[in-house]
Amino acid sequence: DVKVTQSSRYLVKRTGEKVFLECVQDMDHENMFWYRQDPGLGLRLIYFSYDVKMKEKGDIPEGYSVSREKKERFSLILESASTNQTSMYLCASSRLTYGYTFGSGTRLTVV
Amino acid sequence: KNEVEQSPQNLTAQEGEFITINCSYSVGISALHWLQQHPGGGIVSLFMLSSGKKKHGRLIATINIQEKHSSLHITASHPRDSAVYICAVIRGSQGNLIFGKGTKLSVKP
Numbered sequence: 001d002v003k004v005t006q007s008s009r010y011l012v013k014r015t016g017e018k019v020f021l022e023c024v025q026d027m028d029h030e031n032m033f034w035y036r037q038d039p040g041l042g043l044r045l046i047y048f049s050y051d052v053k054m055k056e057k058g059d060i061p062e063g064y065s066v067s068r069e070k071k072e073r074f075s076l077i078l079e080s081a082s083t084n085q086t087s088m089y090l091c092a093s094s095r096l097t098y099g100y101t102f103g104s105g106t107r108l109t110v111v
Numbered sequence: 112k113n114e115v116e117q118s119p120q121n122l123t124a125q126e127g128e129f130i131t132i133n134c135s136y137s138v139g140i141s142a143l144h145w146l147q148q149h150p151g152g153g154i155v156s157l158f159m160l161s162s163g164k165k166k167h168g169r170l171i172a173t174i175n176i177q178e179k180h181s182s183l184h185i186t187a188s189h190p191r192d193s194a195v196y197i198c199a200v201i202r203g204s205q206g207n208l209i210f211g212k213g214t215k216l217s218v219k220p
Contacts, residue, residue, distance in 0.1 A: 009152075042197070104152060
């Protein structure tokens, strides 16, 4: 069964901490995406990557960075976590415009 | 104005009812997805459409490219259909999705 796996379902971090959210896919997909989902705002794109070591900013990249050193892994980094980054984070992958598969999400709370 | 608009935002139905969720978009697209999100967060792709109609079990999705409109229908609804249904359109050749804000469906027994 094809999968996108996010390393944590729930995470609690302190303000100012550096936070890593990991996402791994086993489908050899070129594209990988990080979204955050907030009530009333829906899903918003933070960053995406269409190839190893390539990254593009999405709609809300401020306060985040990403890393894609291997095709299967796409990491989202919160350099200095803040309370307004408390959210649900969803990773997805696709083969170009097909085969979208989402992870189960990581609910991050910054205290 | 959002590029993808869904209606209604919330929908409560009795088991067995026929349900329709609508999606309108204002941008040029290559395809449209209907997604399902259950409590707990995980999202599943139900359909990807670029024209016409698709059916899977009790779910039917249609799209009218000229009118920039899509509908998701659920026949003989069941409490296990309770979820958030999200319309998303594919923008650009690299496949970025633009999402609607979702329709929260609750089916009562």
